[in-house]
Amino acid sequence: MATIRALWLLATACAAATSRRSQDHITIPLMQHRGENADANAQTLHAYIRHSQPRSSFATAPELQDAGTGFWYGTFSIGSSTNLSLLIDTASSDVAINPGLYKPSSHSENLHQTGHLQYATTQADGCGYADIKYHTYSDTVSLAGLTASNQVFAEVINSTPPNPQTVTVFRHDGLVGFGGTLASQTQLGGTPFLQQLCDEGVVKECRFGLAYGTQGRGKQILGGVDISLFDGKLAFSPINPGATVGITGDVVYKNEHGSGKLKSQVLVLDSGTANVVGPASQVRKLFKDLGIQTVKQKNEACSSVVYGHYACDSPAKVGFAVGRQVFNIEPSAFKLADNGGNNCTATITAVDDFAFWIVGQSWFQGKYVDFQQPNKIGAASLKNKTLAE
Structure with a gap:
């Protein structure tokens, strides 16, 4: 989904020190679930991981899935919450989790900030808008064993939609934005997830790829490029x-x-x-x-x-x-x-x-x-x- 901020900028305007050893890149198996049910409660599949822990030319991580409408999901952990099915979104830059799912870890910090995340193109035909009320925290966020230690994210607050067609919670469990590198490009004012991995030295290169197949399979690549694909x-x-x-x-x-x-x-x-x-x-x-x-x-x-x-x-x-x-x-x-x-x-x-x-x-x-x-x-x-x- 494109953020309203990103749409506005386009319409009007038509690394860091490493604290630990980084991996070259990881390759993540994905799967597009082709169910006919596009409801927010459509069943999701658990991710599987295919990678060796030692550093290598590339490794592997979890699935993305679809609820019948073309939206792809990966399996993340936030704090002590695991197996979260979060939408992979290249046109936004924040991490957000739906109400009642967040279990703080010992690294959790309440940032005492509230506001609204706004997105467009929430439906399968490109229509639809989301207005997501949130409260912010900082905690660990992990994908396929890659962990950002101090990731700012939004916990969604239940709210009444301004009209019946406006989305106020995400499908599945939330969203991870892979767009942007700067806090100014986010709606929360925190560093985007991939950039946080880079800043903390978790991945070698601030780069990612998506390889979507035509029959419901795909891969996501983090920290480099997989030329074998x-x-x-x-x-x-x-x-x-x-x-x-x-x-x-x-x-x-x-x-x-x-x-x-x-x-x-x-x-x-x-x-x-x-x-x-x-x-x-x-x-x-x-x-x-x-x-x-x-x-x-x-x-x-x-x-x-x-x-x-x-x-x-x-x-x-x-x-x-x-x-x-x-x-x-x-x-x-x-x-x-x-x-x-x-x-x-x-x-x-x-x-x-x-x-x-x-x-x-x-x-x-x-x-x-x-x-x-x-x-x-x-x-x-x-x-x-x-x-x-």
């Missing part, structure tokens, strides 16, 4: 000034009806968004050029949403440029919904009046996406797009 070399784009995961690149599309290119678009690579959301005028042009039927609807969770209906057996090629390479949405990920009768809804939508593209996990599938904040983002095609073992 992708073909060729990574193509890189610089991160835009003032952004956390925003780059500039072309949108390129083609099918039997037509083709086109939208040049120099702002692209926010957001693993916490399930689909792809673009500016209404650009999305309408893309649909028109491709012969995709445009359908505009009012939605209780956002002022308006533009959908595209196409023949399920003929998905278009739609790609986003990273560096000099264009990476297409995989055909298997192009469908947001099957309406029956060979009529499908495209994963691309336009929500409200976004001035840029939010490129979510449906595009991530089949790719290795490498985040080297605050400098650049890279991408490459997976050697094995299903990531089946």
Whole structure:
């Protein structure tokens, strides 16, 4: 999910000493749970770990999962609370846990700060907003045996939503933001989790990657790059000034009806968004050029949403440029919904009046996406797009 602060910055602006031995990087097995139930209480799977403790070229850590809506989760510990299923979100920078789950450790510190975390794109079609009331603490936060000792995080406080469609608690157990490196890029004013690992010398490099397969499997890489997962070399784009995961690149599309290119678009690579959301005028042009039927609807969770209906057996090629390479949405990920009768809804939508593209996990599938904040983002095609073992 993109934070409201990050959206505002993009719209208006369109290491450290090591205290202990660090690992080169770890590679984390992920799994996308493809259940049909998108309810907040959908069942989650426990993570498994596949890595050796000694330092090596890479090691391995827990799963991410999906509740049927495209959101991926990892298994974390916060304080003495274990097996927490927290959303992995590249377009926000804070750690937050739902009410009643936090068990303090001996390292816990009450920071006596309250406020509201705000997020967009909380639903599978890119609609939806969250307003999360919180209280802050500092405690240990761990992922796959990697521990940040003094991590600032938010414990969610139960509150009444400002309207029935506003989310006030997270799906599953909470969220971990992997965007940004500075306290000024967070809503809590604390160091982001990955940067905290770097500052404490837990990982060798302030870098992470996501490798999402097309059949529900994936991997997360922390502290480096796993070159065994992708073909060729990574193509890189610089991160835009003032952004956390925003780059500039072309949108390129083609099918039997037509083709086109939208040049120099702002692209926010957001693993916490399930689909792809673009500016209404650009999305309408893309649909028109491709012969995709445009359908505009009012939605209780956002002022308006533009959908595209196409023949399920003929998905278009739609790609986003990273560096000099264009990476297409995989055909298997192009469908947001099957309406029956060979009529499908495209994963691309336009929500409200976004001035840029939010490129979510449906595009991530089949790719290795490498985040080297605050400098650049890279991408490459997976050697094995299903990531089946």
